[in-house]
Amino acid sequence: MTTSARALRTLVVQVTRKYSSTADKVHYKVVVAGGGAGGCAVAARVSRALGPGNVAVIEPAKYHYYQPLWTLVGAGIKTVAQTARPMKDVLPKKCDHHTEAVAEFDPENNSVTLGNGKKLSYDYLVVALGIQIDLNKVEGLIDALDNDPLVGSIYLPDTAEKTFSALQKFKGGDAVFTFPNTPIKCAGAPQKIMYLADEFWRKQGVRDKAEINYFTSLGKMFGVEKYAASLREIVKRKNIKVNFRTSLKAVDHIKKTVTIELLDSESGEVQTHDYDFLHVAPPMSAPDPLKNAPPTFVDSAGFLDVNQLTMQHKTYPNVFGLGDGSNIPTAKTAAAVGAQNKILFNSLQQVMKGVTPNGQYDGYTACPLVVSYHTCIMAEFDFSCEPLETFPVNQAKARRSMYYMKKNVFPEIYWNLLLKGHWSGNKVFRKALHLGMSK
Numbered sequence: 001m002t003t004s005a006r007a008l009r010t011l012v013v014q015v016t017r018k019y020s021s022t023a024d025k026v027h028y029k030v031v032v033a034g035g036g037a038g039g040c041a042v043a044a045r046v047s048r049a050l051g052p053g054n055v056a057v058i059e060p061a062k063y064h065y066y067q068p069l070w071t072l073v074g075a076g077i078k079t080v081a082q083t084a085r086p087m088k089d090v091l092p093k094k095c096d097h098h099t100e101a102v103a104e105f106d107p108e109n110n111s112v113t114l115g116n117g118k119k120l121s122y123d124y125l126v127v128a129l130g131i132q133i134d135l136n137k138v139e140g141l142i143d144a145l146d147n148d149p150l151v152g153s154i155y156l157p158d159t160a161e162k163t164f165s166a167l168q169k170f171k172g173g174d175a176v177f178t179f180p181n182t183p184i185k186c187a188g189a190p191q192k193i194m195y196l197a198d199e200f201w202r203k204q205g206v207r208d209k210a211e212i213n214y215f216t217s218l219g220k221m222f223g224v225e226k227y228a229a230s231l232r233e234i235v236k237r238k239n240i241k242v243n244f245r246t247s248l249k250a251v252d253h254i255k256k257t258v259t260i261e262l263l264d265s266e267s268g269e270v271q272t273h274d275y276d277f278l279h280v281a282p283p284m285s286a287p288d289p290l291k292n293a294p295p296t297f298v299d300s301a302g303f304l305d306v307n308q309l310t311m312q313h314k315t316y317p318n319v320f321g322l323g324d325g326s327n328i329p330t331a332k333t334a335a336a337v338g339a340q341n342k343i344l345f346n347s348l349q350q351v352m353k354g355v356t357p358n359g360q361y362d363g364y365t366a367c368p369l370v371v372s373y374h375t376c377i378m379a380e381f382d383f384s385c386e387p388l389e390t391f392p393v394n395q396a397k398a399r400r401s402m403y404y405m406k407k408n409v410f411p412e413i414y415w416n417l418l419l420k421g422h423w424s425g426n427k428v429f430r431k432a433l434h435l436g437m438s439k
């Protein structure tokens, strides 16, 4: 055999091994379910520590999105394409990538079953499936999103750009924004898009022909009083009518009405409200494979049941979880994942060494509340809803600097540091900027 034929044969064998290994392999030291913000960050750290062939990521999506920018997509500031990268370019190269979704968890037997019936077993499992969007829980919503050009939602890539097109088409009348009666990721986003819409319509000269109604299941503008106080001023100044303790039940895009449930009414009273423009933050819930998992695996709502300090599972010591799909009692954000991923990694390493995890996650989470096309209130807080601010300024004040952090700096941190397993949260900067005197 000639040298070139031998080289070609070696190459074919290597390529065949590389591709058949992912397809054939059924056991991994670590399996990571979900390759979003949390899954990707943890997979990067773990695969760097363990090397190739030891870590699998199960992730069916073709694209990885930087979801926090979808709010700006809805306002025409960014495009969806600017928030997306092919999943294969984002997931760590040292991991095997399985592209079938997780269908079932079997923690008693240390295995997961994929959508094609294949089982993967593991020594350690990390669950990072995010939260599921349940459009079907609002009667008529899918139909309205598909057929009414003035109905949008920044919560899905397909409808985020449509939201901006709807903003442009609105020429006055009733504008309705909703916040669902379920857990939700980035609980600030339903009102951020409303403030951007208000400003957009002012610039277009249609705001004085419009009434804006915000229907929210919550009893206040925001969970942290310091920021809620600023937001109350903003809705007052913008002349937005806030309807607390209400929830969207149905949309009729032919009649252009929404049905709103009054949550504090004992008789389950509903009201009908006209709309000319509608933005919906849809109901959300734990992903189906978690809801259908054994009750020892999840809490009563179906979220992965983990220790909030260490991210280790409460029943299965070789299982860990983070992010929106877990029951860590803090606001579900990428910023929270930024702090959680390193703590989870430390816990996993401790368990591998036979040591009890001693992590102390403080619940750090952040919500950059964009309140105009150039300003933002930077809400940062902990488990007890106490502010935990990075910068030595009053972050309840809407600032230009914070808007540029949100629009320009955070995406860079996300793609270049968090997803590559090099971001452990803001604590070190917070401490430095407060001369060591912050928590």
Ligand code: FAD
Pocket: 033, 034, 035, 036, 037, 038, 039, 058, 059, 060, 061, 066, 067, 068, 069, 070, 071, 100, 101, 102, 103, 128, 129, 130, 131, 154, 155, 156, 185, 186, 189, 287, 289, 322, 323, 324, 325, 332, 333, 334, 335, 336, 337, 366, 367, 368
């Ligand atoms: P995700 O990043 O959602 O990843 C979950 C992954 O699991 C996905 O890739 C999905 O494809 C995969 N998956 C799902 N089901 C399965 C299955 N059965 N098998 C295998 N894989 C599966 N955060 C901020 O910090 N700041 C903000 O300003 C902000 N704004 C936001 C605005 C909007 C409109 C939205 C939608 C989100 C916003 N967020 C914000 C929230 C942030 O994007 C999420 O909290 C973060 O992405 C959570 O990370 P995660 O890994 O838990 O879930």
